[in-house]
Amino acid sequence: MSIFKAPFFQSPIDFCSRSRFDPHGVAEGEIEIRPLRKNDSGLAQAFVQSMSATARYMRFFQVMSQLSPSLLERFVSVDGERHIALAAVTSQNGISTMIGEARFIVKEIGHTADIAIAVSDRWQRRGLARDLLGQLEAKADSMGVQYFKGEMLPQNEAMLGLVRACGYRVWQSASDCHVLQLSKRISL
Numbered sequence: 001m002s003i004f005k006a007p008f009f010q011s012p013i014d015f016c017s018r019s020r021f022d023p024h025g026v027a028e029g030e031i032e033i034r035p036l037r038k039n040d041s042g043l044a045q046a047f048v049q050s051m052s053a054t055a056r057y058m059r060f061f062q063v064m065s066q067l068s069p070s071l072l073e074r075f076v077s078v079d080g081e082r083h084i085a086l087a088a089v090t091s092q093n094g095i096s097t098m099i100g101e102a103r104f105i106v107k108e109i110g111h112t113a114d115i116a117i118a119v120s121d122r123w124q125r126r127g128l129a130r131d132l133l134g135q136l137e138a139k140a141d142s143m144g145v146q147y148f149k150g151e152m153l154p155q156n157e158a159m160l161g162l163v164r165a166c167g168y169r170v171w172q173s174a175s176d177c178h179v180l181q182l183s184k185r186i187s188l
Contacts (some may be wrong), residue, residue, distance in 0.1 A: 031128070033135060036085035036101060041076045043089065049096035052121050058156045059118040061179075082106040084139055086132055088119070100124045102132035103149065104140055111146040117159070129162055137186045146187040152180050 036044070048056060049066050056064055067075055078085040088100035099120045104113040116134060119129045140148065151173065152159050163170060163182050173179040 030090070031099070032089050032091075033086055034089065034134065035080065036078055036087040036103070038116050040087060040098070041072055041097060042096040043087070044075050044101070045072055047101065047118075047120060050120055050181075051118065055118065055121050055124075057157070058153055059116065061151075069179060078103070084136065086135060088123075088128055088132060100128050100132055102129070102136050104136055104145070106140075106143070106145060111144070113140055113145045113148055115150045119168050124158055129159070130166065133162065133166060141187050144187075146185060147183060148186055149181070149183045152182060153178065154174065154180050 045067055048064075051059070074084075077083075083103065083105045085101060085103035087098050088102075089096050089098050090160075091097070100118065100123060102115070102117040104115045106113045115133075117129050117132055117136075119132075120157070137148065148168075150163075152163070154160070154172075160170065160180070163184075166184070168182045168184040170180050170182045173181050
C-alpha cells in the first residue's frame with residue numbers, strides 16, 4: 001500500500017521499475033509530490049538547511065549551509081515548460097515539510113534535459129528518489145524530451161545505485177576526474 005497522495009505525473013510506462021516507500025520507522029503521514037511553486041521558498045530553504053553537510057555537498061557540489069538569496073530565487077523559479085521541478089512534501093500537525101526535490105531543465109536543443117535530485121537524509125534509501133525520478137521521466141517523455149543527462153560525485157553511492165538500477169549509463173567525466181556523467185534515453 002502506498003503512502004502517496006495523488007502522484008503529480010502518471011504514465012502507463014513504468015520507466016524505472018519504481019517501488020513505493022517503506023514508511024517503517026519514519027514519520028507518519030502521506031507524501032504529496034507536486035510541482036514546486038514560487039511561494040515555496042521558505043519550504044525549500046528549510047529543506048536545504050535540514051540536509052546534512054554531506055547531502056548538501058552531493059546535491060550542489062559545494063559547501064553551503066543554506067541557499068543564497070539568488071540561488072533560492074533560481075531554485076523556486078520554474079516555468080513549467082523548460083524547467084520542471086517537483087517537491088515531495090509531508091505534513092504533520094499542520095506543518096508542511098519538504099523532504100525531497102527533483103527537477104529537469106531542457107537544454108536549448110530541446111531533446112535533452114539536465115536533471116538533479118535531492119532527498120533529505122531521513123528519507124533516503126526508502127524509494128522517494130526513485131519515485132521522483134520516475135515522475136520526472138514520465139513528464140519529460142510527455143514533453144518530447146528524449147534524453148536525461150546529469151552529473152554526480154562518485155562518492156554519492158546511493159545516487160549511483162539508483163541511476164544504475166534505473167538504466168542510466170554512468171562514466172567518468174573527461175573534463176573533471178572528480179565528477180561522473182550520467183545519461184539515459186527516456187523516450188521509447
